Structure formats: C-alpha cells, structure tokens
Amino acid sequence: MNSRLVSIIRKEFIHIIRDPRTLAIMFVIPIIQLILLGYAATTDIRRLNTAVYDADHTSSSRQLTEAYRASDYFAIRYYVQSEEELARLLDGGQARAAIIIPAGYADNLAKGAPAQVAVIIDGSDPAVASTAFAAAQSVGQAHSIQIIQQRLGIDVTKIGGIEVRPRVWYNPELRSSNYMIPAVMGMILQFLTQLFTALAIVREREQGTIEQLVVTPIKAWELVVGKVVPYIGIAFFDLLEVLFLGVLLFDVPIRGSILLLLTLSLLFLLTTLGLGLFVSSVARTQQEAMFLSFLVMLPAIFLAGFFFPLEAMPAWLQAISYFVPLRYMLIILRGIILKGIGFGSLTEPVIALAILGPLIFTAASLRFRKSLE
Amino acid sequence: MNSLALATQNLTKHFDHFVAVDAVSFSVRRGEIFGLLGPNGAGKTTTIRMLLGLLAPTAGSGAVLGFDIVREAEEIRQRVGYVSQKFSLYPDLTVAENFDFYGGVYGVPRDARAQRRAATLAQVGLRGQEPMRVSNLAGGSRQRLALACALTHQPEFLFLDEPTAGVDPLSRRVLWDLLYDLAARGTSILVTTHYMDEAENCHRLAFIYRGRIVAEGTPAEMKTRQMLGEVVEIECDRADAALTALRAARLFDEVALYGTLIHAIGDDAAQKLAPARALLHAQGIAVASAGVVLPSLEDVFIARLRRASET
Numbered sequence: 166m167n168s169r170l171v172s173i174i175r176k177e178f179i180h181i182i183r184d185p186r187t188l189a190i191m192f193v194i195p196i197i198q199l200i201l202l203g204y205a206a207t208t209d210i211r212r213l214n215t216a217v218y219d220a221d222h223t224s225s226s227r228q229l230t231e232a233y234r235a236s237d238y239f240a241i242r243y244y245v246q247s248e249e250e251l252a253r254l255l256d257g258g259q260a261r262a263a264i265i266i267p268a269g270y271a272d273n274l275a276k277g278a279p280a281q282v283a284v285i286i287d288g289s290d291p292a293v294a295s296t297a298f299a300a301a302q303s304v305g306q307a308h309s310i311q312i313i314q315q316r317l318g319i320d321v322t323k324i325g326g327i328e329v330r331p332r333v334w335y336n337p338e339l340r341s342s343n344y345m346i347p348a349v350m351g352m353i354l355q356f357l358t359q360l361f362t363a364l365a366i367v368r369e370r371e372q373g374t375i376e377q378l379v380v381t382p383i384k385a386w387e388l389v390v391g392k393v394v395p396y397i398g399i400a401f402f403d404l405l406e407v408l409f410l411g412v413l414l415f416d417v418p419i420r421g422s423i424l425l426l427l428t429l430s431l432l433f434l435l436t437t438l439g440l441g442l443f444v445s446s447v448a449r450t451q452q453e454a455m456f457l458s459f460l461v462m463l464p465a466i467f468l469a470g471f472f473f474p475l476e477a478m479p480a481w482l483q484a485i486s487y488f489v490p491l492r493y494m495l496i497i498l499r500g501i502i503l504k505g506i507g508f509g510s511l512t513e514p515v516i517a518l519a520i521l522g523p524l525i526f527t528a529a530s531l532r533f534r535k536s537l538e
Numbered sequence: 539m540n541s542l543a544l545a546t547q548n549l550t551k552h553f554d555h556f557v558a559v560d561a562v563s564f565s566v567r568r569g570e571i572f573g574l575l576g577p578n579g580a581g582k583t584t585t586i587r588m589l590l591g592l593l594a595p596t597a598g599s600g601a602v603l604g605f606d607i608v609r610e611a612e613e614i615r616q617r618v619g620y621v622s623q624k625f626s627l628y629p630d631l632t633v634a635e636n637f638d639f640y641g642g643v644y645g646v647p648r649d650a651r652a653q654r655r656a657a658t659l660a661q662v663g664l665r666g667q668e669p670m671r672v673s674n675l676a677g678g679s680r681q682r683l684a685l686a687c688a689l690t691h692q693p694e695f696l697f698l699d700e701p702t703a704g705v706d707p708l709s710r711r712v713l714w715d716l717l718y719d720l721a722a723r724g725t726s727i728l729v730t731t732h733y734m735d736e737a738e739n740c741h742r743l744a745f746i747y748r749g750r751i752v753a754e755g756t757p758a759e760m761k762t763r764q765m766l767g768e769v770v771e772i773e774c775d776r777a778d779a780a781l782t783a784l785r786a787a788r789l790f791d792e793v794a795l796y797g798t799l800i801h802a803i804g805d806d807a808a809q810k811l812a813p814a815r816a817l818l819h820a821q822g823i824a825v826a827s828a829g830v831v832l833p834s835l836e837d838v839f840i841a842r843l844r845r846a847s848e849t
Contacts, residue, residue: 172642176631183630373624380590380620381643382612 169383173391177365181395191361195353195403196410202349203342203415213297216243216260218251223271229282232308233264238300251285261287262297274312335503343418346411347498348471350404351491354430355437356462357400362393362441363454366533371450385534393438400434401427408502420505429497429515435522436490442529446536465491490525493517543568543695543726544589548598551584551749558584560749561598566728566742571721573740574730575839581749582730583623586699589728590620603694616644618695619688623703627684629673633664636672637687644691654690661719662686663712678709685713689720696720698729702736714739734836745842752846753838761833766841767791768807769833772800773826774818783821789814792844796836803833803841 181188215233219226233239243260245251254260265283273280284301288294314320336343369375378388404427411417440461448454467473468482469491475483486492493514500506500514508515544566551559559581566572574582587593589602591611600607602614627636634655641651659665662682672680681701688696698717702710714736717727721741729740737743737757744754753764770790774780780800784793790804804810807830818825833841 168642168645168648172639175642176628176635176639179631179635180628372626372628373622374626374628376592376622376624377620377626378643379592380615380618381640382616382645383643 167387169381170387170391173383173388174394177392177395180365181399191357191399192403192406194356195349195407198353199346199349199407199410200414202345203411211237212240213238213261213293214242214259215239215262215264216245216251216254217241218245218248218263218265220268221266221270225271225274226266229266229270229308230264233301233304236300236304238297238304239264255285255287258287261293262301277316340415342411342415343503344499346407346415346417347502348469348495350407350411351433351469351494351498352462352466352471353403353407354400354433354494355440355465355491356458357403358393358396358434358437359441359444359461360455360458361396361399362438363444363448363458364451365392365396366442366445367448367451367454370445385530389438389442389530389533393434393441397431397434397438401430404430417502419502421501421507425508426498426501429501429511429518430494432515432518432522433490433494433497436518436525439522439526439529442526442533446529446533465489468492469495471495487517488521490518490521493521541568542566543570544572544600544602544728546585546589546598546600549585549588549595549600550597551581551588551593552596557749559588559595562746562749562751563598564744564751564754566726568726569721569724570741571717571727571729571739573737573743574728574746575732575734575737575743575835576730576746577732577843580746582746583699584749585746586620586697586728586730589614590618590697591615616691617693618697619691619693621681621684621688621696621698621701623699627672627680627687629671631672632668633659633670633672633675633683634668636683637690640687640690646690658686658689661689661716676706677704678706678712681705682709682712685716693725695726695728698727700730700732702731702733710736734834734839737835745839747843747846750846752842757835760835760838764842765833765838766845767803767805769831769837770802770804770807770811770814770828771796771831772802772814772818772828773798774800774828775824775826779821780818780823783817783823784814787817789817792840794840796834801834801837803837 217230219230230241234241239262243254245254248265251260251263251265255263263285265285267281267283270280270282282305284305286294286297286301333339366375369378405423408417408419408423412419441458444454444457444461448457468475468486468489470486471491475486475492478486496514497511497518500511504510542565546565547563548561549559549563550557550561562581562585564572574585576582584593588595589600589607591607591614594608603617605611605613605617607614628639631639637655637659638651641654646654655668656665659668662685664679664682664686667675667679672683675683685698685701696717701713705713717729717739721727729736731737740757742754742756743760745752745760753760755764772780777795777798777800781793781795784790784800784802789810790802790807792803794801794803802810802814811828811830815825815828
C-alpha cells in the first residue's frame with residue numbers, strides 16, 4: 166500500500182477527530198436539513214385558513230361549508246358578516262381563502278336555478294393558490310353532483326358516463342417529504358464533500374503546510390485523494406443517517422438497492438470533490454472557501470430540480486442544468502428510493518455523471534496543481 | 539559524482555516586470571554549510587523555491603545533488619529536507635504524529651520509524667515531548683520539530699529558510715550545533731538568514747541584494763578580500779551627535795552605529811583618524827578612542843550594499 170497516501174489519510178482523520186465541534190456539525194447538519202426540508206419545505210397544501218361569509222344562513226349553505234371543511238384542504242377559521250370583513254382578513258393574511266355564499270343560495274337550489282358561490286383565493290403564493298383553486302372546484306362539483314342526485318333520486322354512477330380513476334405511482338399520497346428527502350441526501354453529499362474538502366486544503370495553505378507538502382515526494386493526486394477519503398466516509402455515514410431518519414420520521418419508502426445507491430454516489434462524489442478542489446485552488450482563506458462553496462451550491466440546488474421541476478424552467482436554464490451534476494444525482498436518488506428502479510433504468514444520469522465526474526475532477530486537479538506554484 | 543552538492547548558473551526569476559533573482563551563480567560543496575545572507579526581499583526565498591522546484595526559473599539553470607532543478611525535481615525532493623520560514627507543522631497533531639506523518643510521506647520503512655523518531659527527536663532535544671500537541675509548544679521547540687521533520691528521511695541536502703527568525707537564543711544554539719553535526723557527517727546545508735552573527739557560523743556565504751550576489755567567500759575572506767575600504771571604530775560620548783557630525787562632514791563613505799560604538803568605512807581610513815578627531819572635538823564631543831579595526835561581517839555587508847546600490 167502506498168505509504169504516502171496512507172499517511173495523508175491517517176493525518177486527515179486525526180484532524181477531524183481533534184476538532185470535535187466540526188465533527189459534530191458534520192453529523193448534525195444532515196439532521197437539521199432533513200427535518201427542516203422534510204417538514205417545512207413541504208408543498209402539500211392542507212388546512213388552508215379560510216373565512217366564510219354565509220349570507221344565506223340556511224341548512225343548505227351550512228352543508229356546503231361543511232363539504233369544504235371535510236375536504237381537509239380548507240380549515241374554516243372565520244365566519245364573517247360582510248364582504249369588507251372578508252377582504253380585511255385576506256389583506257391581513259389571516260385567511261388565504263374565502264367562501265362567499267350569497268343570500269338566496271338555498272332558494273335558487275330549490276327552484277332549480279343555478280346557485281352561485283364565490284371562492285376567493287390568495288394568489289400570492291402560486292403553488293398554494295393552484296392547489297386551492299383545484300380543490301375549490303372539485304369540492305364544489307362533487308357537492309353539486311350530490312345535490313343533483315338527491316333531487317333526481319337516482320345514483321349517477323349507475324347511468325354511465327366517464328369515470329376517471331387517476332392512480333398515482335411511487336408516491337400515492339403525494340407527500341412532498343418523499344420527494345424532498347432523497348434530494349436532501351444529494352444536497353448533503355455535495356455540501357459536505359465539496360465544502361470540507363475545500364476547507365481542509367485551504368487550511369493547509371493558511372498554515373503554510375501546503376508548501377512543505379509540495380516539497381515532499383507526495384504527488385498531487387495522492388494529496389487530493391488522501392484528503393477526500395475521510396470526507397467520503399463521513400458523507401456515506403451521513404447518507405445512511407438521512408436515509409434512516411427519513412424512514413423513521415417521514416416513512417420514506419426505500420424501494421431500490423442501497424448498495425447501488427452508494428456505488429452511484431461515488432460517481433457523483435467525483436464531481437463534488439472536484440468542485441471542492443476547484444474552490445480550494447481559488448480561495449486563499451477558509452472564509453473565502455466557505456463563500457465560494459455556497460456560491461457554487463445555491464444555483465446547483467435550483468438547477469438540479471431540488472425544489473422546482475426543471476421542466477417548468479425556461480429553455481436556457483434547462484440547458485445550463487445539464488452541466489449540474491446534482492441534477493443527475495437527484496434523478497438517481499429519487500429513482501432508486503421512490504421508484505425502486507435498477508441500473509438499467511438509470512443509464513442516462515449514470516453516463517452523464519461518468520462524463521462530468523472525470524471532466525470536473527481533472528480540470529480541478531490541473532488548476533489545483535497550478536495553484537501550488 | 540562530483541563534490542558539488544549544489545550549483546547554479548545565472549539562475550533568474552522574473553515576476554511580471556520585477557526581477558526577484560538576477561543571474562545568481564553559486565555552488566555548495568558536500569558537507570558544507572552555505573549561508574545566503576541578505577535583507578528581506580533580496581531574493582533568498584525565491585532562490586530556494588527555485589532550487590526545490592516550487593518555482594520555475596525564468597532563465598539559467600541549477601542542479602541539486604546532480605539533479606536538474608527543472609527536469610528532475612522529483613528526484614531532488616526525495617533526497618532533500620526543507621525547513622520553511624513559517625512553522626509548517628500541524629498544530630492539532632502531537633510531536634510524534636507530525637514526525638510520523640513526514641516519515642510516512644518520505645517512505646521511511648514502518649519498522650524503522652520508531653527508532654528513527656527516538657533518535658531524531660533526541661538530536662533536536664525534544665525527547666519526551668512526543669505526546670505534546672504542537673499548538674502547546676514554544677516557538678523554539680516548534681522550529682526544532684520542523685527541523686526534525688525535515689530530517690526524517692536522512693536527507694543528503696538540507697534547505698533552511700530563515701530558520702531562526704523569532705527563535706529564542708537557546709534554540710538557536712541547539713539548531714546550529716545540530717547543523718554542524720549534520721555537516722560533519724556529510725549533509726550539505728543551505729541556510730538563509732539576515733542575522734550577521736549567524737552568518738559567521740557558516741563555512742561559506744554569499745551576500746545577496748536585490749536579486750544579485752554581491753560578495754561570496756568564507757567569513758574570513760569576506761572580512762579581508764571582500765571588504766571595500768577600511769573600518770574606523772570610534773568610542774565617544776554622545777554617539778548620536780557624533781554620527782550626525784561625521785555623516786555631514788562626508789569624510790567617510792559610510793558611518794553607522796555599532797552598538798554604542800561608531801563604525802566609519804572608507805578608503806585610507808588611517809589618514810582620516812586625525813581629521814575625524816578634530817571634527818568631533820570641534821563639536822565638543824569627547825573621543826575615548828579611535829582606531830582602524832578589522833571589519834565585522836556587518837561592515838562588509840553595509841559597504842557592499844552601498845556599492846551595489848550606487849551602481
């Protein structure tokens with residue numbers, strides 16, 4: 166075994182162990198990110214604060230309100246007596262949706278005339294609004310059909326027509342945590358390996374030890390590999406930690422092979438370590454390394470389709486996203502964890518990483534070697 | 539193999555339009571302690587960095603232990619030790635861990651390491667401090683450890699860049715004793731410094747100024763053959779006033795304070811003793827003694843620098 170490489174790896178492990186605070190951060194960061202993104206970054210719209218202005222005051226109007234409440238999308242928090250009051254609640258943000266049932270609603274129903282109901286939705290957050298919009302319509306329609314059935318005294322399901330039965334695969338309850346947690350794993354892998362590799366190398370530069378290393382027979386690749394091996398170990402530990410907590414706290418299903426996941430992660434790590442190396446060759450201080458890492462990370466997260474689907478982005482952004490390694494890792498993570506797909510269905514992202522990885526790593530290594538002079 | 543451990547021919551380094559090292563040629567024999575003496579920014583560190591293959595020379599060539607500094611840097615690195623200006627140790631590692639790290643890096647066989655460590659740490663006087671963290675070591679001990687680390691692989695050539703800057707006198711003494719010891723056993727040593735008293739310890743030395751070597755020789759040769767003019771040493775009261783008066787009179791090329799004494803440098807100094815006395819007397823300064831003395835290295839250095847900056 167290469168004694169230079171072994172010495173560097175051992176030294177790097179000692180550095181990590183001697184700095185318990187950083188070590189703790191490395192294990193706690195994933196937990197915080199998992200919990201934050203698992204719970205907070207949810208786009209599941211449930212129990213929207215809703216105000217009701219029921220000008221009709223009949224049992225029919227109350228039935229309609231009840232139908233909305235029962236849908237679980239709307240939590241009726243306010244009953245108001247005027248449209249002005251309603252507007253105030255929406256303006257103030259206390260209510261995100263409002264239902265207005267005009268006087269004469271029940272009469273119209275009884276007469277067989279169309280009974281109009283208004284639903285107002287706060288559109289400031291488009292994600293919330295579009296879900297609420299669809300929910301408002303479908304609840305109204307379902308209730309409408311029910312009323313018609315009662316009047317006709319028949320069961321519509323027995324008279325034909327189209328019945329659409331949507332079935333959701335992979336994530337039937339449409340929980341956003343299922344979508345988020347694999348992505349969190351990808352982000353943590355990149356964050357830890359990229360940032361800490363950069364920090365570890367820049368620290369040597371700050372201490373002046375890098376110059377000492379360069380005059381030893383150590384080769385540049387040995388220095389790089391020796392420095393990153395411990396962080397790969399920690400990254401894998403974190404990966405499993407997030408996976409475990411994801412199952413425990415969020416019931417994330419693991420349908421595919423963890424072994425395949427770890428193997429393909431190695432391919433991804435080649436890119437993130439390369440990026441870390443690149444950062445270290447540019448930054449002169451650890452602070453600079455930190456800022457630069459975030460500068461690289463932030464766009465990567467968005468361009469990888471972490472929060473928002475890439476398909477919704479303009480074409481030029483999508484084009485850029487093809488150069489973001491995290492994009493492919495998220496496909497792999499979500500594919501293996503949620504869909505349980507195997508290597509055969511992942512050829513596209515694997516090939517992309519197999520090209521990007523060596524490319525980024527080689528370019529960074531060359532830059533790094535230059536920066537030593 | 540020839541008896542030269544190091545040789546450079548017109549070694550030159552330009553940074554953009556600044557000439558850091560200008561056609562430097564010198565050589566170091568095997569088992570010799572060679573001193574590179576010069577003020578900060580004279581080009582000492584740049585020269586060392588080129589010799590170690592850290593910097594590519596703009597022009598000129600050099601060889602260390604017979605290997606070309608550009609093409610065979612790898613061969614050189616395996617065989618030389620380097621103690622840099624900064625304490626390049628890992629503060630969070632212990633004395634033993636730092637030493638063992640370099641042992642591994644230089645490929646010291648595993649079974650030889652413990653014995654090597656004990657011997658080398660004893661040599662630099664750090665025996666028994668193995669479990670100490672470097673962050674808890676005093677500056678002098680750190681520098682001794684840095685030296686020990688540079689010796690793990692028993693190098694044939696040792697480069698030391700300002701090894702005693704900010705180091706206590708005891709550690710300096712230990713360091714120099716060790717350097718003599720190493721040289722006696724055949725290790726060649728290149729040391730840079732700006733301490734004159736340290737330069738006296740070298741077998742041979744070169745003055746480097748603004749990237750050029752302005753004088754070279756043994757310390758004794760420096761004081762005789764390399765000296766420009768003679769030195770007059772004056773002991774008097776109110777040395778400050780005497781200095782001002784002598785400088786204003788332009789009797790000598792150079793007048794400088796030397797502790798509480800005044801050293802005045804110039805040609806035919808003996809002829810100028812009487813006028814100098816008269817001058818100081820006229821200023822009401824009592825002269826205790828005045829006479830021509832052997833120049834110190836500092837005198838030579840100052841005289842040389844003066845000449846170099848005139849040209």
